[in-house]
Amino acid sequence: MDSAHVGDIVGALGTIGQHENIEGRSRWQRFRMLLAVLGPGLIVMVGDNDAGGVATYAQAGQNYGMALLWTLALLIPVLYVNQEMVVRLGAVAGVGHARLIFSRFGRFWGAFSVGDLFVVNALTIVTEFIGVAMALSYFGLPRWISVPLSAVLLFAVVAGGSFRRWERFLFALIAINIVMIPMAILVHPSLSKTASGFVPSLPGA
DSSP states (O other): OOGGGOSOEEETTEEEOTTOOSTTOOHHHHHHHHHHHHHHHHHHHTTTOSHHHHHHHHHHHHHHTTTTTHHHHHHHHHHHHHHHHHHHHHHHHOSOHHHHHHHHHOHHHHHHHHHHHHHHHHHHHHHHHHHHHHHHHTTTOOHHHHHHHHHHHHHHHHHSSOHHHHHHHHHHHHHHGGGHHHHHHHTOOOHHHHHHTTSOOOTTO
16 A cells, blocks of 8 residues: 555544544444545535636526536536546555556556646646636736735645645635525526426537
């Protein structure tokens, strides 16, 4: 097992010792152990609700209304299976995704995977900065202030402090996603249009 993956599991919602197991533990103790590993999963679950994602959702809703809801019925199972398979790979192999590719397919595909990930993440960060600039401009903050400020905050998250503290901070941001529920109710969506959106169709076709 990779040395980086050996040791206690320390998360914002609890800690699991390296040699702990669920045998002989009460339901409450098992639940607390579940919370310790649930934290990163929650972060991944809402990871796509970033600035670029929310902007895309809003644009799609503005242009097509409910007509593309049926694509969610196709994408959600694929997303679930993909992430569940990655979790199984990590749990069984005890190493990260890149290490597995290097070991199984060699240096070329390992380097290709890492390079591809670097490019995609770089482009994603660009969309994040664009989203931050757009959001803070709503409050009158100019881009030449909001973008450097968000860059400094991002660097502080990555380079400073403990993972547990920043994980707790991210939970506060995750909780903000709950406001989407009352927002969806306040717009009074039509049940018939919502249901028709799950019928496969191509807008404008």
